[in-house]
Amino acid sequence: MSANFEVRGDVAVITLDNPPVNGLGYETRRGIVDGLDKALADAKVKAIVVTGAGKAFSGGADIREFGSPKAIAEPNLLSVIAALEASPKPIVAAVHSVAMGGGLELALGCHYRVAAAGAQIALPEVKIGLIPGAGGTQRLPRVLGVETALNMIVSGEPVKSEMLAKLPGQKLFDKIVEGDIVDAAVAFAREKADARPLPIVSKLKVEYPNADAYFQFARNTVGAMSRNFPAPLKCVDAVAASTKLKFEDGMKLERELFMALMLTPESKALRHAFVAERATTKIPDVPADTPTRAIKKVAMIGAGTMGGGIAMNFLNAGIPVVMLEMKQEALDKGVGIMRKNYEAQVKKGKLKQDKLDERIGLLSTTLKYDDLKDADLVIEAVFEDMAVKEQVFKTLDEVMKPGAILASNTSTLDLDKIASFTKRPEDVIGMHFFSPANVMKLLEVVRGKKTAKDVLATVMQLGKKIKKTTVVSGVTDGFIGNRMIEQYSRQAGFLLEEGATPQQVDKAMEKFGMAMGPFRMGDLAGNDVGWYIRKRRYIEKPDIRYSKTADLLCEMGRFGQKTGAGWYDYVAGKRDAIPSKAVTDMIEKHRADLGITARKIGDDEIVQRLVYALVNEGAKIVDEGIAMRASDIDMVYLAGYGFPLFRGGPMNYADQKGLFNVVQSMKRFAANPLDDQKFWQPAPLLAKLAAEGKSFS
Numbered sequence: 001m002s003a004n005f006e007v008r009g010d011v012a013v014i015t016l017d018n019p020p021v022n023g024l025g026y027e028t029r030r031g032i033v034d035g036l037d038k039a040l041a042d043a044k045v046k047a048i049v050v051t052g053a054g055k056a057f058s059g060g061a062d063i064r065e066f067g068s069p070k071a072i073a074e075p076n077l078l079s080v081i082a083a084l085e086a087s088p089k090p091i092v093a094a095v096h097s098v099a100m101g102g103g104l105e106l107a108l109g110c111h112y113r114v115a116a117a118g119a120q121i122a123l124p125e126v127k128i129g130l131i132p133g134a135g136g137t138q139r140l141p142r143v144l145g146v147e148t149a150l151n152m153i154v155s156g157e158p159v160k161s162e163m164l165a166k167l168p169g170q171k172l173f174d175k176i177v178e179g180d181i182v183d184a185a186v187a188f189a190r191e192k193a194d195a196r197p198l199p200i201v202s203k204l205k206v207e208y209p210n211a212d213a214y215f216q217f218a219r220n221t222v223g224a225m226s227r228n229f230p231a232p233l234k235c236v237d238a239v240a241a242s243t244k245l246k247f248e249d250g251m252k253l254e255r256e257l258f259m260a261l262m263l264t265p266e267s268k269a270l271r272h273a274f275v276a277e278r279a280t281t282k283i284p285d286v287p288a289d290t291p292t293r294a295i296k297k298v299a300m301i302g303a304g305t306m307g308g309g310i311a312m313n314f315l316n317a318g319i320p321v322v323m324l325e326m327k328q329e330a331l332d333k334g335v336g337i338m339r340k341n342y343e344a345q346v347k348k349g350k351l352k353q354d355k356l357d358e359r360i361g362l363l364s365t366t367l368k369y370d371d372l373k374d375a376d377l378v379i380e381a382v383f384e385d386m387a388v389k390e391q392v393f394k395t396l397d398e399v400m401k402p403g404a405i406l407a408s409n410t411s412t413l414d415l416d417k418i419a420s421f422t423k424r425p426e427d428v429i430g431m432h433f434f435s436p437a438n439v440m441k442l443l444e445v446v447r448g449k450k451t452a453k454d455v456l457a458t459v460m461q462l463g464k465k466i467k468k469t470t471v472v473s474g475v476t477d478g479f480i481g482n483r484m485i486e487q488y489s490r491q492a493g494f495l496l497e498e499g500a501t502p503q504q505v506d507k508a509m510e511k512f513g514m515a516m517g518p519f520r521m522g523d524l525a526g527n528d529v530g531w532y533i534r535k536r537r538y539i540e541k542p543d544i545r546y547s548k549t550a551d552l553l554c555e556m557g558r559f560g561q562k563t564g565a566g567w568y569d570y571v572a573g574k575r576d577a578i579p580s581k582a583v584t585d586m587i588e589k590h591r592a593d594l595g596i597t598a599r600k601i602g603d604d605e606i607v608q609r610l611v612y613a614l615v616n617e618g619a620k621i622v623d624e625g626i627a628m629r630a631s632d633i634d635m636v637y638l639a640g641y642g643f644p645l646f647r648g649g650p651m652n653y654a655d656q657k658g659l660f661n662v663v664q665s666m667k668r669f670a671a672n673p674l675d676d677q678k679f680w681q682p683a684p685l686l687a688k689l690a691a692e693g694k695s696f697s
């Protein structure tokens with residue numbers, strides 16, 4: 001039973017006990033109802049307290065039950081709440097730490113609520129594409145008023161208990177208490193033992209004059225802000241119902257909207273991403289209790305584009321950083337950029353001046369390796385050149401204290417080879433940040449053949465501390481994200497040869513939801529980066545077909561925004577991508593040289609060819625054990641490549657389309673003589689899953 005029962009004198013205490021956050025799984029729900037039965041049967045008991053053990057009142061639904069029959073087995077949450085509300089003896093919710101989703105709805109079913117100061121109160125269902133489904137949309141407006149309730153339900157954001165308790169006229173909390181919350185709730189319950197009639201939230205009236213005008217306004221604002229996400233507007237509909245319909249009818253509408261949202265691809269995608277995000281840190285052979293190394297000081301080699309951004313992550317987390325460069329000017333330049341970044345945040349009101357001083361105060365710089373030796377972790381972000389990396393890692397091996405973790409931010413080089421330059425390859429790991437490293441959420445943690453388990457566990461934990469989405473990748477060219485993007489870019493190139501323009505491809509992908517189409521992305525990142533990589537890679541593998549348009553573009557000196565011209569033209573000081581005549585001419589000439597007559601290509605074909613290119617390579621990456629699971633790949637794309645959240649990542653998108661259909665499309669693409677037949681050979685894992693009618697998840 002995941003709820004405990006005790007009687008303290010004349011008050012029964014039911015304590016939810018389902019770590020980590022007292023999720024309202026089947027056993028916990030049963031436990032509450034059993035406790036209630038006992039309390040009602042015991043003549044000694046005059047009042048009842050409901051609370052949660054450990055670090056939460058309740059975090060809401062138990063995500064481990066998602067989609068299983070247990071999630072709706074009776075007593076379901078609605079039935080539990082109805083039972084509490086109908087209790088003839090007063091029930092007090094003792095809310096502390098966290099009361100979210102179903103947890104808050106449970107508390108709203110109680111007659112009274114006392115809360116510890118600082119408790120986080122939220123109805124976050126909208127974040128997984130749903131609306132609250134156990135009366136939240138009908139009861140919260142009754143205790144907080146329509147506007148506050150709607151704000152909380154539409155945003156899903158937590159609000160501190162004491163803030164809500166201060167709102168005029170609120171009926172959510174009867175009391176905010178300091179000190180032991182359960183003792184206080186028991187005392188409060190005793191006070192209310194004889195109070196009758198018992199206050200029942202569902203019986204309260206929602207008074208809201210001008211409701212129609214307000215909800216019209218709310219629909220306009222919410223609609224404009226939630227393009228591609230159906231749930232927020234449904235939140236408005238449900239809350240509006242609380243002002244118009246009888247409670248029971250409002251509940252019926254809430255249920256209908258909830259069930260309909262459950263089936264939307266957007267909610268499926270958001271729920272997938274929610275679970276996927278939590279799964280990334282689970283490493284089968286590195287259990288959660290693996291000891292970690294203390295990281296109290298970080299050393300950074302290189303103060304360039306990446307070095308500065310990476311260092312900021314640690315300064316923001318309060319970890320001192322010592323940064324090394326070859327020349328004082330490079331240090332000055334790097335630190336200057338970091339300072340400017342911080343100052344921009346101060347200007348925008350996102351950072352206080354004293355915090356800026358504090359963070360910069362944690363940074364020191366040096367030209368001597370000797371000053372790094374006591375750091376617990378050193379991250380190298382020097383030029384992408386094996387010879388330079390070799391020299392750096394050999395030196396680090398000599399100077400760093402035993403047990404220090406030696407990390408490389410390389411994007412393309414073989415981490416195992418880098419590790420082999422040291423006598424301690426077990427301490428070497430890849431930490432692949434994305435640019436700008438102080439902003440981008442993704443961190444690929446590259447596990448080398450010899451990387452020690454505690455090194456991996458430490459870096460995963462550190463990733464969380466610096467608020468990154470941390471995904472483990474094995475050693476492979478480009479790791480997970482860039483290895484896949486190469487296939488995406490190859491398809492984008494073929495599309496140009498066959499008749500598409502860069503702007504058409506970008507538009508189609510942006511309409512699909514990508515933050516940026518492939519060509520605008522190239523212009524932002526610098527087309528020369530890919531050019532350099534292609535020269536290395538495709539000389540080694542001359543049988544790989546790719547479109548030469550990108551090379552021709554670079555031969556024209558069009559490296560992207562930094563040179564004022566790339567796939568598009570740019571006006572100095574602006575980032576608007578203007579279609580370029582020179583580029584169109586180049587593509588047309590190239591097409592003519594290849595003897596290709598342009599054809600009209602639909603947006604659907606563009607999206608499918610680009611996304612399925614990711615999917616097929618992703619399947620290979622899972623099959624090879626480079627990624628631990630398909631959902632990790634989705635997290636890489638959601639956190640690092642601007643893949644639309646409402647589509648849940650490329651692998652989830654393929655799952656939702658049905659892998660059989662994905663393979664059928666690939667067969668069609670393979671039949672196109674201008675495409676690459678080998679390219680569309682389904683990866684063995686994809687072919688197998690499609691044949692068995694299964695999905696990646």
Ligand SMILES: NC(=O)c1ccc[n+]([C@@H]2O[C@H](COP(=O)([O-])OP(=O)(O)OC[C@H]3O[C@@H](n4cnc5c(N)ncnc54)[C@H](O)[C@@H]3O)[C@@H](O)[C@H]2O)c1
Pocket residue numbers: 301302303304305306307324325326330380381382383384385388392409410411412432433434435
């Ligand atoms: N730029 C990106 O988008 C990106 C993204 C992920 C990873 N990376 C990787 O990060 C690394 C650095 O890339 P960057 O874009 O910051 O390059 P950058 O040229 O901006 O910076 C490199 C810095 O390293 C310094 N440096 C070179 N050799 C050194 C040495 N021996 N000792 C000390 N300092 C030295 C240089 O002076 C320069 O300031 C590369 O391995 C790159 O592949 C880059």
